Amino acid sequence: MSFTLAIVGRPNVGKSTLFNRLVGKKLALVDDQPGVTRDLREGEARLGDLRFTVIDSAGLEEATDESLQGRMRILTERAVEMADVCLFLIDARDGVLATDEVFADILRKKNANVILAANKAEGRAADGGVIEAWGLGLGEPIRLSAEHGEGLNDLYSILMPLADKFAERAKRDAPDVDVAVHDDDDFDGPRVPTKEKPLQVAVVGRPNAGKSTLVNQLLGEERLLTGPEAGITRDAISVMMDWEGVPVRFFDTAGIRKRAKVQEKLEKLSVSDGLRAVKFAEVVVILLDVEIPFEQQDLRLADLAEREGRAVVIAVNKWDLEDDKNAKIRMLREEFERLLPQLRGAPLVTVSARTGRGMDRLQEAVMKAHEVWNRRITTAKLNQWLAGMIEAHPPPAPGGKRIKLRYMTQAKTRPPGFVAMCSHPDKLSESYKRYLINGMRVDFDMPGTPIRLYFRDQSDANPFKNRKKSTPSRLRKHLGKRPHGVKPGEKF
Incomplete structure (x- = not known):
């Protein structure tokens, strides 16, 4: 039975590196700069014969206000409450800091199953930090090296009995279902349940266009970090949802600026992650800001989606702020036809991610674009x-x-x-x-x-094109015979 493991700890202790190690892919961005991860990222982890969901969280910081760090902490604490098991990471080389002691007290109150791990524990330089970790009162710490894959056997030994406990609890809580035997003539329903592949939808746009707010509105909860600051989202976060009966995986991507303005290494990684989401998506929603629509970067993103062969939907956000809506929609349609002729006829919908208006139109446009994208003509x-x-x-x-x-x-x-x-x-x-x-x-x-x-x-x-003409076999046989009266060895 699957369970959920949340990786928590201070910034830059190696949470994303361990997350990538458990899922077997480089899904989370990793950099020496602290505070790279801001949203909650989920992945399917494998450790031996264990299969579970792992959550990479933002670094815990001592901030409780409405600042960006405070909102990040709220998301991380929500992941702690949702998870079945919490893996609390400390940096063995830095030792136990005062912040670690504060968060150890919080974890004891919020989650019953807390595993303490000292990361970056390779070498003798980490021995002191591992010994200090005993003082947190969370039991024996595991010596880990997420970068080199050391200590995962010890983590497996601790997770195995917990996984068995969760499996027994799920079996006990599961309702008894009577399986009815249907006669072939009377039963018309499916006999074997089929797992439908989710529709992949990527939401892209410039910074502060409202991409994370839009996905949160669709989910019905504050799942992604939002705020007035531009560039909050740093990597492409995927979330699953049931959208009016259709399983959909949304990719919330980082805001993509002009290439000349992207100078920092971290922003380059974020942009690359967003562009990769476009290549793997089936439908790409280009989210525009109604106040400054069809900027040069918006046109480049739409052209990229068309060149990659993705179905495209143009969504204009913050429509609730517009006063003269009739004149604005006419202007938007004219500019769309003039600036993006390669996407002529693509859906153009107006939405408000803050109020939720236009979500039904967006859903209809995405489903229509996906149906046309898969259409076959005899x-x-x-x-x-x-x-x-x-x-x-x-x-x-x-x-x-x-x-x-x-x-x-x-x-x-x-x-x-x-x-x-x-x-x-x-x-x-x-x-x-x-x-x-x-x-x-x-x-x-x-x-x-x-x-x-x-x-x-x-x-x-034509399979016979460029084929050299050859003498028929019967003619070759006839030409190979000596004429009557010619002796062997004589020329003829």
């Missing part, structure tokens, strides 16, 4: 449509050579990709390709989604 309909397009506007004849479009078929989805067989594909102009793609968007109701159209020479599919 070859018969494609060729019937292609014949009509050629009749309305025949392809050009460069150099007097008429280009003949033979037939067309769909090769892939996600995004939709099509292949058209024709003569002289290298001479086909870009304008005619755009004519076909725009016609496909209109006639097959595929607005906004990236469409890939490839042209191939029909002769390339």
Whole structure:
């Protein structure tokens, strides 16, 4: 049975490094600078035969006000209350600090299962810190080295009996369910439950556009750290939710500024993490600020999503602050058509992440974009449509050579990709390709989604092309015989 393990401790004690070690991937950003992690990041951990959920938290700091550090502490304390087990990390090289003693008292009150671990414990320099950890009153500390993977066997030995206890409790609390046997003629439902793969949605935009607030509004709780400061989110945080009956995984990404303004190493890592989320998402929501929409960076993000072949939804946030909404929406649609012609027809919705207005429109737009992104068109309909397009506007004849479009078929989805067989594909102009793609968007109701159209020479599919002519075998056999009257060895 799975359980939840929260890793807590002061800043820069190695929580994110241990998190990456347990999940087997570099999901959390790691840097020598303290306070890199600000949100709660969850991952599926593996330790021997144990499978559990691990939570990487922000560094605990002695701040209880409404400052950024205070809000980070509130999130971490919430993770402590939610988790089944807390792993309290200290830095063995620094020893036990006064802050560690304060948080040890807090953990004893908030969670019954607290494991004390002294990280960075490789070498003799850490012996003093490990001995000091006994004074925290949390039992024997584990000597760990998250960077080198040392001490994980001791952690496994402590977690194993706790995992058995949680499994017994879950089995005891689980309701008894009678499994009914259905007759084949009367039962129409599914016999084997299927696990539906969640829809991957990435929310991207410039700093302070309201991305974390939007995800919190959808979740219905303050799951992600928010505030008036720009650039609070530093790495791409994924959260699972049931969105009107559809399992969805949202990726809240760091605000992406212009490349020239990104100088610090940590911000470069944050931007790379956000761009990687775009590449792995299925639908990308470009969140704009209604006061300064369609900035140059917004256009670059939208163009990146289109080039990566993702379905795109444009959402304009802070709509509750706008007075003249009718004039503003007209202006937004005009600028969208003018600045992003490659995404013509993509959904443009107005939302307010603070009040929750427009969330239904956003959900409808995301589901529609995902459905179009996965759409498949039959070859018969494609060729019937292609014949009509050629009749309305025949392809050009460069150099007097008429280009003949033979037939067309769909090769892939996600995004939709099509292949058209024709003569002289290298001479086909870009304008005619755009004519076909725009016609496909209109006639097959595929607005906004990236469409890939490839042209191939029909002769390339001929297996006998470029094959040298050879003498038939019967003729070779006949030519190999000596004529009548020619002796062996004589030329003929």
